[in-house]
């Protein structure tokens with residue numbers, strides 16, 4: 001089974017524009033110029049982003065916060081990519097913020113004038129918020145596959161993704177209160193929109209207790225639980241292929257409008273949708289897909305132009 005997954009991932013021979021070294025799978029380490037991310041294309045139109053500091057449990061150091069923005073900015077504009085899979089290398093998905101590397105910037109009181117320090121801190125927090133907001137702003141759907149620990153910043157990251165999968169050994173922890181912080185890069189804003197129960201969100205964020213895979217599934221944080229990482233990565237790739245095989249005009253329009261409607265009233269969402277589709281409905285993809293549907297063909301058999 002491991003060989004089959006590896007073979008699937010190894011089919012890649014292309015990389016994102018701007019990346020000088022091509023790489024096909026995670027085990028070789030980060031993909032230059034990145035130092036914390038491994039990027040590959042395991043299947044046609046599928047980009048695989050692996051958090052890659054396994055020896056530090058993929059703790060989010062300064063380079064990571066910057067590289068995620070660069071990576072997803074490129075992905076958003078890459079016509080070769082229609083869907084993204086994100087996972088973590090090694091024993092855990094991520095240990096959250098790198099408490100060693102980031103301490104000097106965000107975890108220590110600065111000296112000097114309070115107003116200027118506060119203004120600077122606001123700028124820093126806003127910058128770090130962008131690290132996960134780029135995932136949401138990217139029009140390509142992002143499937144995240146979590147195994148082992150997903151702590152602190154990890155929850156911020158996954159709540160910005162579109163589809164969340166995990167292994168049976170996964171656990172999730174909104175850890176920030178334990179280190180004296182109110183989580184400030186997305187969890188408090190997005191988790192209540194992901195999980196139906198406001199009470200559960202409050203409990204998790206206020207107590208920092210761990211939530212394990214079964215509860216994550218029951219609460220709606222993840223949509224599927226797999227027995228182990230191998231099965232999860234095969235499932236994630238299969239799901240990504242299903243998405244990548246469909247019209248990119250339809251898929252990206254669906255993501256953009258789902259996120260818009262999450263943050264607006266039904267009336268506003270419908271209005272936005274009408275404006276969106278007054279141009280997007282004119283795509284050739286509609287006719288191609290409708291004909292294939294009438295002929296009872298799988299949409300994945302259609303060739304759609306790059307977007």
Ligand SMILES: CCC/C=C/C=C/C(=O)SCCNC(=O)CCNC(=O)[C@H](O)C(C)(C)COP(=O)(O)OP(=O)(O)OC[C@H]1O[C@@H](n2cnc3c(N)ncnc32)[C@H](O)[C@@H]1OP(=O)(O)O
Pocket residue numbers: 055056057059091092094095096097098099100101106124125128149151152153154175176179184185
């Ligand atoms: C403006 C930005 C706002 C962002 C805020 C974000 C906040 C947060 O993310 S709060 C959460 C912070 N994270 C933690 O408190 C988790 C700490 N780590 C752990 O609890 C464990 O490491 C973990 C359960 C994740 C894994 O345990 P395991 O036994 O498998 O590994 P360890 O032996 O503990 O660690 C292995 C090496 O990784 C280093 N490491 C782990 N976590 C971090 C971290 N968060 N920051 C820096 N380094 C980390 C650990 O020191 C070990 O290194 P070494 O000793 O060199 O082998």
